[in-house]
Structures are given as C-alpha cells and as structure tokens.
Amino acid sequence: MESQEARRVLVVPGEAFAEGDYKVLTPSYVVKVNKKYVAAVVGLAQINNETKEIAVIPLEGCYVPQPEDLVVGYVVDLGLTSWELDIRAPFTATLYAVDFLGRPVNPAKEDLSRYLAVGDTVLAKVEVFDRNRGPVVTTKGKGLGKVTRGTIVEISPVKVARVIGRKGSMHQLLEGETGCEVLVARNGRILINCPNKELEDVLVMAILKIEREAHIPGLTDRVKEFIIREKVKRGLIGGEAKAD
C-alpha cells in the first residue's frame, strides 16, 4: 500500500506528468496536449506503468453526482409534487413525492411540507444525472429516507474516498475504534451516530484530521494512533490496553 502511495505526485493545472499512451481513469481532470498528459486540477497524479493507467485525484472541487451515489441532502424548496435538495453539487437535486411516499400525491389535497419541510435532512441515492437535467434522487432502498437522529460532519467531497479508504479500510477503522455508526455519503456529508459525546468528539476530530492530511501517505496508521491517543486522554480506555 505504501509503495502505491509513494508513486503519487502533487500536480497543479497545466502540469504535464506523463508522456506516451496511457488509459486515463479520470478523464474530467486530465487533458492530452501533444502526447503529454496534463493535469487540469490541483491533485495527486497516479501513474501505473504496469497497467498503463493514469489518474488525477483532485484535492479541491465540488461534488459531481453519479448514479448510485449515496448522498445526504437538505431540503431547500418544495414544489407541488417534489422537493428540491441541496446535495452540494452545482445543481439542486429533485426528490419526487411519488418516490418518497410510495404513492401518488394529489397536490390539491396534500401539503408536502407535512412530510418533509425546508431544512430537513434526507439520506438518498442518486437515481439519474445527465447533462440535460439536474440530478434526481430516490429514497427507495434500505435505510434511506428522512434523517431523524445523528450528527453530520461536512468535509470536502473530493476527500470522501480517503474517509472510506481502500476497500473500506478507513471506514472500518473509524467504526471499529470508536464504536460509532458511520455513514459516509459521497457528497462529503458524514452521518454519525455515537454511543456517547466523548466518542463522538474523537470521531469528529479523526474525520477532520483525515480531511486535512488526505494527501500525506501513511494516513490509516496515523488515524488509528490518533484515535487511541484521544481515547486514552479522555479516559475511555486504559494507558496500554486497547479497546477492541
């Protein structure tokens, strides 16, 4: 894992970082100029010479919806048969009442604010998003719908991948070490449910640490150490024993 991370280079827009023929895994962030691959954003460039693949992982930027993404949205407006959600994308997302309620609605008889009012939080999944229309989200699925409890931590959407980690390693670490329920939405809103305030504080600090140090290798180990240290500081576990 370390060797993979070591081959990452910090690039800025206009910087050529590879030459030849490669498969570009992140086409929105790489431009090809005269056989050279040029980064279009500030990010970490990954070059894999074995598979001939390159990618630029951005360090800044807004959330770009993708179908099947889990998102946490805030209701910002309601129409006659739908709600508008802020999902931190350049566009607001639409949640249809038919979808949310599971039955047709008659706007003449029903007021949608009875179910979701402006300011409410919704856990949803992106259903469709194309260039002609804004994103449409759905609440059909296990655990989706109105959020009634928990705390939301907001981080930059481009750093979500690091909070999840390779094959979910960081996510497992956060849940395992703190005993909290952590739900990482793709738009950078993390919903957490903790057994007590102390553990919540530790978890929030750990998440913010991940956001701040996302580009520095060896993150998982540092976060693990950090959580244990903070727990000891708060008397949640003994000096040498580790709560597993």
Add this chain to the structure above:
Amino acid sequence: MERPRLIREDGLRHDGRKYDELRPVRITVGALNKASGSALVEYGGTKVLAAVYGPREIPQKHLLLPDRAIIRCRYHMLSFSTHERKSPALTRREVELSKVIREALEPVVMSETFPRTAIDIFIEVINADGGTRTAAVTAASLALADAGVPMRDLVVGVAVGKIDGVLLLDVDELEDMFGEADMPVAVAPSLGLITLLQLNGVLTREEFDAALKLALKGAAQIYEKSREALRDKYMKVRVEE
C-alpha cells in the same frame, strides 16, 4: 506632479530594479474561508484579492448556457486602494477590465464540464501600484485552481512598458504614469497561449517583438511562483504529532 527621473544614471530604474526585473511577487492561495477558492497576489505594492464561487446554479436562468458553464467576472478597486478616494461604484474602466480579465481566463477554463452553471469570480484591488489587471488575472486563475475548477493551464499576467525609449518589465504606477507605452500581457505558458494583449502608447515593430519576449520571460517567472504557491497550500500541511 513633476516627472521624476525614472531611469537613474547607473542604468537602474527608480526603485533600483534592472530593466528585466520583476517586483517582488508574493502569492497566497486559499486566503479566504467562505469562497470555493481564493488567492491573494502581490506584485510589489500592488495587492489583489480574488475569490471564486461555484460552479453553481443562479437565479438568472436566462444567462445560462446548455453546453457549458458561464464565467462571470467582476474587477473592482476598493475605495482606499488609490491615492485619492475612488468612488466604490463600478467605473467604465472597471467594467471593461472585468470583461478582458474574463476573456483572458475563458480559453483555459474547461467550462464544458459544468453545463448550465455559473462560475463567479470577484476581484478586489486592495492596493493599486500599477499592473493591477495583470495581478488580477494571476489571482483569478489561482483562485479558480483553488476552487477545483478544471483548467487546461494557469494564466499569469505581466506588463511591459517603455520609458525614455527603454523597455521595462513589470512597470509600476509611476513608470506607467510617465512612460511612453504600456503593454499588459496574459499568458498560459504551458499551452503557449496569449490570452490578453493590450497596448497603450506607441511601439515600433521591433520594440513590440522585444517587449513581447520580455513579457514572456517575466510571465515564466510568475508562472513558476504560482505553481509553487498552489503546491505550498498542501506541502505546508504538517502531520500532527
């Protein structure tokens, strides 16, 4: 005001610079918290702050384009940025500069990534000492990069002036006021694009060629500093122990 001696007897300029020397360039990326991206750029006494918001949806839907994002740019000088108080209202000059700065950035911004949205750039001149439009271009392009807006290259601006028949790089306010010509240039060095070229005054063809060469040389130096400043934002993050 009486015309001061702009080129000293020892051949240096009034502030001690050589003919092809830039003023000290200082760049801070991410100077603001609330904006999507921001940058503070100083060319000597000139100090310009740029903030970028978006890409975002805007209430004025009629302005939006179906295939790409629109870029809106406002260049503004703060009332205390000049010797005499400047009215805070946008002047004809500021409206024009907003347009030319926007057009200097449009060729590099990959606006097709975000159709039906707007990218807003706000530029405030905090202190004006010549070359505000070129510093503004540099600041705006860095703020865009800081906001994570995909760009083909960074754009940097620099001006060349002619004083007493000599071409000088990065003219300040005094040199601009008494000079014979002033030529602001904005360049995207990696792409080899010139996105802004204005000329105030008269240059011969030979002088123009030499002036452009001088501007490209200065731009290359500022470009290097800009890239460094963007990287610095991340390199300076230290692991907490």
